[in-house]
Amino acid sequence: MQSILPSVVSRLPVQPATRTFKRRSTIPLQQIALWRIESGVVRTLSWLEDGSTVTLSLCGAGDVVGKFLCAIDPYQIECLTDVEVTPLSPNEWHPDPAFLLERVQQAEEFMLIRSHRRVEEMLLKLLTWLSKKFGREVQHGHLIELRLTHQDLAEMLGTTRVTITRVLKQFEQQGIVQRLPNQVTLLQPEAIWHYEI
Template sequence: MTLASGIAPEFSQQQRYFQRRDRLPLRRDHLWKIQSGVVRTLTYLENGTVVTLGLWGRGDIVSRVLSKADPYYMECVTPVQAIPVPISEFDNLYPLLIEHIHQLQTFLEIVHSRPVDEALHKLLTLLANKFGSGVSQGQLIEFHLTHQEIAETIGTTRVTVTRLLKEFEQHGIIERLNRQFILLPGHQPFWHYEI
């Protein structure tokens, strides 16, 4: 017998709690199903450059088996609750894998967007849609990424991200609320001309 979530009852009680910056253990025979919080998957290039592979939240699955990156890490961006589930215990893994692939493709589109301000705007839009909640001004992104983490995500420098976020605020694209951002509706970052 399995639960509607696709997890066998004997594994549903093994919820684990992780703090910000903790890494989920790498288990080749298990998937981590995120119950709450945000997990960043990442790798390092030979020159030490951090490459963010994705940002994952409630209902998403992450696992070493889903990536060929080496090294591969699953780092908690916020406090996280997750369930380790043996791959063999998933009755219907295909919908979760298809969703995982769709999110990776969306993430690749963001990472390869140029100019950088467009990539940043697309990333903030993704975060607002996936991890945000509606407030009177727009969509509040309910967790904090550092400027360095944002830079690693879109392939630029921390200085560039800081400058662009200030410009976004001046142009009414975002509003800051403590260490979080509110994405304001109906604004595109800048005009770009195509030839």
């Protein structure tokens, strides 16, 4: 019996400790039910019959993603930055209740952001959320350390790239954001609270 066990174990597929994926690549879902993000940011998404995408979540270091956690089909994981991930088996993952609570809260926040009627409100709420999750405090506000295109923001909010460009320009003129190539700084919170829709 002891001689059979090592040969069986040696035939089991060995998963690499970590894998690296480039920005804009997709993380494979076959054979691996869960991925723990070690560094970088991904978005999970689905799409509708008309081809429009629906962002389900944005996840960063420490988060766990994968088909095992989602009942939506189709389902995809896209890298928004270069990403390092570790494969996990559902059997070896024992989530902390705080992790599950955070996932539920994030889903609720996304639903609330998308529920606003006006794009200006949705975008402002999304930028505020992004600044908390993926930002850092700088002299004049919160720098969102995530390269998102206008198309990315449009897909997250279910609108068009042209509309996002127009609203961001309006926000910049009103002193709500400061834009540099591939960067947005959400200016001091008091600027936001005085924004009238």
